[in-house]
Amino acid sequence: MQYRKFKSVDKEISLLGLGVMRLPRLENGKADEKTGIDLIRYAVDHGVNYIDTGYTYHGGDSERIIGKALKDGYREKVLVADKLPIWLVEKEEDILPIIDEQFKRLDVDHIDMYLIHNIVPEVWEPIKKFNVFRHLQKLKEEGRIGHIGFSFHGDYDLFTEVIDEYPWEYCQIQLNYLDKNIQAGLKGLAYARERDIDVIIMEPLKGGRLSDKVPPSVQAIWDRAAAEGIAPPERTPAQWAFKWVASQPGVSLILSGMNSFAQLDENIKIFSEDDMNKMSEAEYAVCDEAADEYDRKIKYQCTKCGYCMPCPQEVEIPDVIRYLNNWYAFDKIPSTKIEYLEWLDGHASKCIHCRACEEKCPQRLAISDIMTDAIEQFSK
Ligand code: SF4
Ligand code: SF4
Structure with a gap:
């Protein structure tokens, strides 16, 4: 040792x-x-x-x-x-x-x-x-x-x-x-x-x-x-x-x-x-090459800048996207879903799809649709 x-x-x-x-x-x-x-x-x-x-x-x-x-x-x-x-x-x-x-x-x-x-x-x-x-x-x-x-x-x-x-x-x-x-x-x-x-x-x-x-x-x-x-x-x-x-x-x-x-x-x-x-x-x-490959597998290019926050429904948007990206990048390893469900309060299920966040996102991400994806992926 x-x-x-x-x-x-x-x-x-x-x-x-x-x-x-x-x-x-x-x-x-x-x-x-x-x-x-x-x-x-x-x-x-x-x-x-x-x-x-x-x-x-x-x-x-x-x-x-x-x-x-x-x-x-x-x-x-x-x-x-x-x-x-x-x-x-x-x-x-x-x-x-x-x-x-x-x-x-x-x-x-x-x-x-x-x-x-x-x-x-x-x-x-x-x-x-x-x-x-x-x-x-x-x-x-x-x-x-x-x-x-x-x-x-x-x-x-x-x-x-x-x-x-x-x-x-x-x-x-x-x-x-x-x-x-x-x-x-x-x-x-x-x-x-x-x-x-x-x-x-x-x-x-x-x-x-x-x-x-x-x-x-x-x-x-x-x-x-x-x-x-x-x-x-x-x-x-x-x-x-x-x-x-x-x-x-x-x-x-x-x-x-x-x-x-x-x-x-x-x-x-x-x-x-x-x-x-x-x-x-x-x-x-x-x-570095392995890290780049993991990054390439990242589905949503959120920079975690937080400009979309706060969400009126208290969805923790950057965290939801982070878990969802991990979910895809790591081929849906169950621990990602467990952590999402246990550790996060602001789940995507709170989203009412008002799209108020999207106009504030510099990456022009379709956040409302991403929340729908998170709901589907993490409820299976
Ligand atoms: S679309 Fe969903 S995540 Fe975005 S501000 Fe509205 S409720 Fe919040
Ligand atoms: S504004 Fe867009 S890029 Fe920034 S944290 Fe929110 S979703 Fe991610």
């Missing part, structure tokens, strides 16, 4: 971190506690020493199962990261009860890494209004939490504003070879690096889309790279994606949500290779 030292933490941390967002389920739909505990301990036994969870993951079962997995001497071997679900905080008095509950679920007296979860424009003002920084600082002084950071899904401008607002010790951003220019992106990574802040990467495989069901035209690019001797023939799409992230300067840790022993084995093997964090110019060019 490759290890890197965090600037803020006096400990070598495995480059691969275990994200416990989705646990294996039993037939009755409940989290499979025994397998969950075994998976977490298996990861730790094989060198992973960073475990990431969140208040809302698996309805709290993620925290509870991690708590049980860390008995019998495992607690001392790992750093535990947990997050404040800031979107559930409606008033300042909500903060501490949520955190107290997290301590109870995890059954620990110290959380090593504590993050404000999912900073986006809507929660940025409440974070300041509810004195979240002051509360976290006090918890740190009391020794209940170790290091303060944030996870982020806003755009680059908000990212720089957030970084400059508080002396963060680390941040967590989405990055992969396809998403290098969305959200904080590579520019955000460089900005954090300039300010000496550790960066944790999430979504290195874009929720499995870069590894699970690779379109034939993208697989052909990987195959050609192998035939030309740019990469060994056994390199998998997951390995290409992980290597691309690991080789970016400023990356401290890469989170992967592994919920099977097969995934754990594959990723542990990848992250144990000596050249895991190096890529040649030729390899980068191959990744």
